[in-house]
Amino acid sequence: MKISLIQPGRNNLKYLKWSYNSIRKNQGNHEVEICVADDFSNDGTWDWCQEMMDKDPLFKAIRNEGPTRLGHTILYDTLVNEVATKDICMIYHADMYLCPGALDSIKEHLTDKTIVSLTRIEPPLHPDGPEKILFDCGIEPEEFHEETLMSYLQMSSKDRSNKTTEGIFAPWAFYKKDFQEIGGHDPIFAPQSKEDTDIFNRFQLNGIKFIQTWEGCVYHMTCRGSRFADGAKRNPNGEVFMKNRETDEWLKQNQKSTREFLRKWGHYCKHDSLMKPIIPPKYNVGFIIKNLNNPQFLSSLEPWCSTIYMDNWAVRHEYIILEQPNTSFDLDDKIRNINNYDQPKENGILVTIDGNNINQQDFQYIQQLPEILSDSGEIGSFKLGNLGIEIFDTTTSEHKLVICKENLIKK
Helix, strand or coil, X not given: CEEEEEEEECCCHHXXXXXXXXXXXXXXXXXXXXXXXXXXXXXXXXXHHHHHHHHCCCEEEXXXXXXXXXXXXXXXXXXXXXXXXXXXXXXXXXXXXXXXXXXXXXXXXXXXXXXXXXXXXXXXXXXXXXXXXXXXXXXXXXXXXXXXXXXXXXXXXHHHCCCEECCCCCCEEEEHHHHHHCCCCCHHHCCCCCHHHHHHHHHHHCCCEEEEEEEEEEEECCCCCCCECCCCEECCCCCEECCCCECHHHHHHHHHHHHHHHHHHCCCCCECCXXXXXXXXXXXXXXXXXXXXXXXXXXXXXXXXXXXXXXXXXXXXXXXXXXXXXXXXXXXXXXXXXXXXXXXXXXXXXXEEECCCCCHHHHHHHHCHHHHHHHHCCCEEEEECCEEEEECCCCECHHHHCCCHHHCCCC
16 A cells, blocks of 8 residues: 655654654555655754655655744645645654554555544543543653553454444545545634544545544554643653643634634534544524623624624624634624614524523523424424524535535646
8 A cells, every 4th residue: 555644743853753763663565655744843853854855765844934833734735735645645643653554454444435543542641532542651752662562452452353433533544535525624723623523524424434443553642732832741640631731822723713613513523432523404593682782792602603683783893803813704794783674684593692681501502503403393483491593494504514615626
């Protein structure tokens, strides 16, 4: 199999080196092209990349000269579309050790219209889950216990043999044509956060089947990007923890991307216990808001609908000035005058909200609205807590979100 591994990175040189060595050591008989994007690092990453390109004909690298960080949402696509030369690619992180036989498993399961994920073996930095294996072989390259990992792989091989589940997460291997068919990642999530769930939703809606192979594994140290300022630290009891350690930069970007995801899909990121996407229907929902007296209230409601109709123009103006720089959606068009009869309400669903009466339960109803409407499914009107619901048209539009048109490769 000929495959290109896609690895953006910023200031994580020691992990890139560790990862590179594992790939070359355990790639087997496969032809592996390693494609790295240096995202304006200052730790010597680009010098190393230049050195590796001289030594390794299957190592390719590009550099973002900055000063603005592009993030992996953009650089994944740049590497896939402009650098990788193989028909098969794999999104791969610098903090991953490629285990022996992993690429054999990808070759076995990857067929047309499929994406294959390798199983992650991780130290206990995060809560356990049925889609991964918790087993501590170290949280830094200098303390990595390779022999312990090899022993574990041998010991567990019988339990993992021929086992597959449905789900998708890094590292995930795919045919480049399937990636390009939907336009790759959506740049509204740049530099990072929620771009993975968005593209996974779009893959599933486009008929892609997800396969997680448990025979093929990576050891994943986790959290070696921009999310945490100082990496993982052990407490005196020998445990590891990451809660409340995110950088301000990551928290701000995560909030921005979450709100963009809500605007686009109408719900939070959803998946089953094995990480297969759950995609509720996307209805054309309009909010008719009365007695809205502050921008914070508008901020909590705006991402959850397609259109807002309101009469407090001062609050609208203040909110748009504050929020428009944080979104690619046109808030001036989205937030409309309730009394402007030249803009008729064309939403399939209208929700009337009174700012004087809304409570926390009503906010929960709003967040669950796609599932509630899917269960209801009938034209008519009803009350839901303090919310007035009018259903005119139950047409949904989630399939219209599959293609990221601005990223389509011209044939």
